[in-house]
Amino acid sequence: MIMAVDAAPSSATNGHTNGFHKPAVATPSYSTPSTSATMLETFITSQDTLQSHKSGKPVVVDGQNLTIPSVVAAARHGARVALDDSHAIKSRMAKAENAIEDKLRTGKSVYGISTGFGGSADTRTSQHLALGKALLQHQHSGILPSFTHPGHVAEDKSEVTLPLSDPLNTLSMPESWVRAAMLIRMNSLIRGHSGVRWELLERMASILDNDITPLVPLRGSISASGDLSPLSYVAGTIFGNEQIRCYHGKRNGELPRQITSSRAALQAAGIEPLKLAAKEHLGLLNGTAFSAAVASLALNDAVHMGMLAQVLTAMGTEALVGTQGSHHPFIHAVARPHPGQVEAAKHIWDLLDGSKLAQLGEEKEITIEEDEGKLRQDRYPLRTAPQFIGPQLEDILHAWSVVTQECNTTTDNPLIDGETGHVHHGGNFQAMAVTNAMEKTRLALHHLGKILFAQSTELLNPAFNRGLPPSLAASDPSVNYHAKGLDIATAAYVSELGFLANPVSTHIQSAEMHNQAVNSLALISARATVQALDVLSLLTASYLYLVCQAVDLRAQQHELAQGVAQIINEELSNKFSAVSIASVQGPVFKAVMESYEVTSTMDALPRMMTAAAAATAPLVELLPESDLAGIKAFRSAVGSRSGELYTRLQGEYLRGERGAAPAAHLLGNTRPVYEFVRVQLGVKMHGIDNLNRFEEGWTGLTVGQNVSVIYEAIRDGKLQEVIATLWKH
Numbered sequence: 001m002i003m004a005v006d007a008a009p010s011s012a013t014n015g016h017t018n019g020f021h022k023p024a025v026a027t028p029s030y031s032t033p034s035t036s037a038t039m040l041e042t043f044i045t046s047q048d049t050l051q052s053h054k055s056g057k058p059v060v061v062d063g064q065n066l067t068i069p070s071v072v073a074a075a076r077h078g079a080r081v082a083l084d085d086s087h088a089i090k091s092r093m094a095k096a097e098n099a100i101e102d103k104l105r106t107g108k109s110v111y112g113i114s115t116g117f118g119g120s121a122d123t124r125t126s127q128h129l130a131l132g133k134a135l136l137q138h139q140h141s142g143i144l145p146s147f148t149h150p151g152h153v154a155e156d157k158s159e160v161t162l163p164l165s166d167p168l169n170t171l172s173m174p175e176s177w178v179r180a181a182m183l184i185r186m187n188s189l190i191r192g193h194s195g196v197r198w199e200l201l202e203r204m205a206s207i208l209d210n211d212i213t214p215l216v217p218l219r220g221s222i223s224a225s226g227d228l229s230p231l232s233y234v235a236g237t238i239f240g241n242e243q244i245r246c247y248h249g250k251r252n253g254e255l256p257r258q259i260t261s262s263r264a265a266l267q268a269a270g271i272e273p274l275k276l277a278a279k280e281h282l283g284l285l286n287g288t289a290f291s292a293a294v295a296s297l298a299l300n301d302a303v304h305m306g307m308l309a310q311v312l313t314a315m316g317t318e319a320l321v322g323t324q325g326s327h328h329p330f331i332h333a334v335a336r337p338h339p340g341q342v343e344a345a346k347h348i349w350d351l352l353d354g355s356k357l358a359q360l361g362e363e364k365e366i367t368i369e370e371d372e373g374k375l376r377q378d379r380y381p382l383r384t385a386p387q388f389i390g391p392q393l394e395d396i397l398h399a400w401s402v403v404t405q406e407c408n409t410t411t412d413n414p415l416i417d418g419e420t421g422h423v424h425h426g427g428n429f430q431a432m433a434v435t436n437a438m439e440k441t442r443l444a445l446h447h448l449g450k451i452l453f454a455q456s457t458e459l460l461n462p463a464f465n466r467g468l469p470p471s472l473a474a475s476d477p478s479v480n481y482h483a484k485g486l487d488i489a490t491a492a493y494v495s496e497l498g499f500l501a502n503p504v505s506t507h508i509q510s511a512e513m514h515n516q517a518v519n520s521l522a523l524i525s526a527r528a529t530v531q532a533l534d535v536l537s538l539l540t541a542s543y544l545y546l547v548c549q550a551v552d553l554r555a556q557q558h559e560l561a562q563g564v565a566q567i568i569n570e571e572l573s574n575k576f577s578a579v580s581i582a583s584v585q586g587p588v589f590k591a592v593m594e595s596y597e598v599t600s601t602m603d604a605l606p607r608m609m610t611a612a613a614a615a616t617a618p619l620v621e622l623l624p625e626s627d628l629a630g631i632k633a634f635r636s637a638v639g640s641r642s643g644e645l646y647t648r649l650q651g652e653y654l655r656g657e658r659g660a661a662p663a664a665h666l667l668g669n670t671r672p673v674y675e676f677v678r679v680q681l682g683v684k685m686h687g688i689d690n691l692n693r694f695e696e697g698w699t700g701l702t703v704g705q706n707v708s709v710i711y712e713a714i715r716d717g718k719l720q721e722v723i724a725t726l727w728k729h
Helices: 039-054 068-076 087-105 128-139 167-171 175-189 198-209 228-238 262-268 280-285 289-319 329-334 339-352 385-406 432-460 484-500 522-575 578-597 604-613 616-622 625-654 671-680 703-715 718-725
Strands: 059-061 081-083 245-248 258-261 415-417 422-424
Touching: 039 068, 039 289, 039 339, 039 385, 039 718, 059 068, 059 175, 068 175, 068 289, 068 385, 081 175, 081 198, 087 198, 087 415, 128 228, 128 280, 175 198, 175 228, 175 280, 175 289, 198 228, 228 262, 228 280, 228 289, 245 262, 258 262, 289 339, 289 385, 289 432, 289 522, 289 671, 289 703, 289 718, 329 339, 339 385, 385 432, 432 484, 432 522, 484 522, 484 703, 522 578, 522 625, 522 671, 522 703, 578 604, 578 616, 578 625, 604 625, 616 625, 671 718, 703 718
Parallel strands: 059 081
Antiparallel strands: 245 258, 415 422
């Protein structure tokens, strides 16, 4: 909690307690978010906040209450930004501004206004505005594509050398990052510790609301002393530097917007360039806004990935006909009550409620004679999911708390106490808090990817998937290797996640004449976290695609089992005496379906012939000798009829004759996610071309294109809205 402080110093202490002056400022209304909040509470609150902003509620900048979803709303969804123009806030800013003006008027020397910067702070000047411009000049050092430069004329070359990577995406930041950074910098400056004018904040708000976004170099910040270079491009835009480029104009879907000079962009929006005052050059640059911005955007999606991992684990349990009992509250809430573990177990338990695929409730006790020697427990990726996912939820939540606090802090240097006029020299620009938050978030994302990858590989492997075909082939596996490419791709994704999980902070180098001997690399770490989110989203989209295919196959298996049971009963009646049938029905069906489960690598007809042959043992054991002659005919009839049924069901499911979402009725509370993929996104069950032996050519989307549709729904937030509805009953 932020502690309350006295409004005025006592005479006895002369305004100091244990050597620390007690500043005469109003007690902030903001307090550090409690880390006891659950992932679900954080996620739902975030979604509600985001929706309110998308519905028109402005993002209020008051220096105290900026939230991560509000940052996302302004940065990614164009939410309107409103400055809190209350008397208390404007008065606090004015006092700090007046304190700076008083020092300049009386000839006082102030760091960054009359001195040089960093390792060059031993220089002195009274040319305050020229000094500020020199600050911006040396920080405008980032590399951007030359085609964005003023007056650039494309060369007419007979030979064109193709770039190794897209120049704009490789060298510049996405617009959302820059918009988020501008908002967070405004929220820091409005706290009244930087000595800048109210007019500066108004100009920044106008630039944001008119959708003008500076073109900012991707690299070049070590995030101590703050994100100097990236913020210099924001400052250059505010005063209309012709050399600073901006995105502006109408958005055209996913295509890049027009890039022009900042002055032209301001003029087109009717915004007058603002001449910066003495402290405003440094006040704009010296802060952690870009680090906090990218971290905020990353954490918003990281929370979603944490929730989605739990949903997918529940869906994976259904697809693998696993047990709800692994998530019983006694195991977690009583025996090992780590908060994240308890939360994950509860969510998975609740999501499985109502499922007709998973084994619900507590494990049923059986005798040794009844025990068939099969594995009594789910495999580790399902059974220990709460213990594995839970710590990742805790780390992400802690990072959320840290970055939320960072968005509501003053990270300038020097700091001005407007109440006393004191100038404080410190290091709030050192963004190691953000770095640590990003390092643990990125590692958590890797661990989430690791467990989903483990679940995915077991889903695809007939040795582990309890009767599903290899690679989830929905037609004969001899000519259908459906998910084998995804099996390989997901291994690549999780490997890259492992690389990205490595810490950035261990690579800190001394910089700037050894003045910045330690720094944070927070922006680099946040950028790496966004990369990790991209890769994890690829993996997660792949797994969601696969698990939807798997539950469709389970629905088909349910229908096949019902049909096989009927065929067995009919053929028993046709081939054997009535007195014998009752005793063999159950054992024969069990033998046939057990054989079916372990022969999933075979094509439909030979598979069912093999399964029918498994009926021989119980028939020989249980039938009277007079009926044994009919066994061969029985096996042949059951095998051929079951094979025909199997082939017919494959066609009916793949042609959509069971509807777009044929497994919906078998699922528990995960059903809306499955229906979102199948119905809203239109991703169909795979295998119709294989069933037709490609005689009708290649129809529909490729596997990768279908996964891409799911991936985009994860990245643009559509799936987040669906996940939120799972807990809004």
